[in-house]
Amino acid sequence: MRSRYIRLIMIVIGALALGCTPKEESAPEREVAAPAAAEVAEVAEVAVADPKAEAIEIYENRCTVCHGKLGKGDGEGSAALDPKPRDFTLAEWQESVTDEHIQKIIVYGGIAVGKSATMPANPDLDAKPEVVKEIVVYVRNLAK
Template sequence: MKQLRNLSCLLSCFAGITLAACGGGAAAVSPANKPPRAAVVPIANDAALAVFQSRCMPCHGMSGHGDGPGAAACEPKPRSFADVAWQDSVTDEQIQKAIVYGGAAVGKSAIMPAQPDLKGNKATLAGLVNVVRAWRGK
């Protein structure tokens, strides 16, 4: 059962991408809900933002609140990066570990997928950490 649920979360997250790419998602990429960058995210680079939009946004959402198009099918829900208590509880190293090795590697849900190809890609990983950190609530 658990496996099935993970699959439906993954499927609906990534069906979300297809929908967005097919025109239904114009709102999802409007300037208003683009990930924060420039002044707010000093070392978030274009590569990191591109990775976020294609691989993370479907679950974590363009606003970083864990409300991407496929999030409803995920249990647990994708992490909201606006959660201050969570931001204060994790190190940059843990965030990078969760990204490269997946949620299970940091004691969280395996629904959070591993991105093994990013291993050793310091610039993109640092950029992703900055994207995640920039959504910290006040």
């Protein structure tokens, strides 16, 4: 009597397990949709209270080492670099590049615009377009 009961439970569990299989097979379909949703989440903008202040902080913390505090391309890390970091004070260079180009090299790095890979990417800034715009303004103002 008791072993019959256990066998019945086993059959029910077995049936449930089989019932799950088709669902598992359909899982890859959902996985295809998942990265798309993740991408959307990744570029979702992060609200920044003071983009200008954060831009200045980022320039000082991440850019001066190569481009120099005044943007002359003479930061302490620049000596060993070839090509040299861009001198932002040159008017001809400023005129030759669009804001979009500068935004792109800041977020995606030198490689993304056909420049040296030593110009690093800042992927975290992809979520902070307001801050990136203010960094561009900062870079532009170094020529003034």
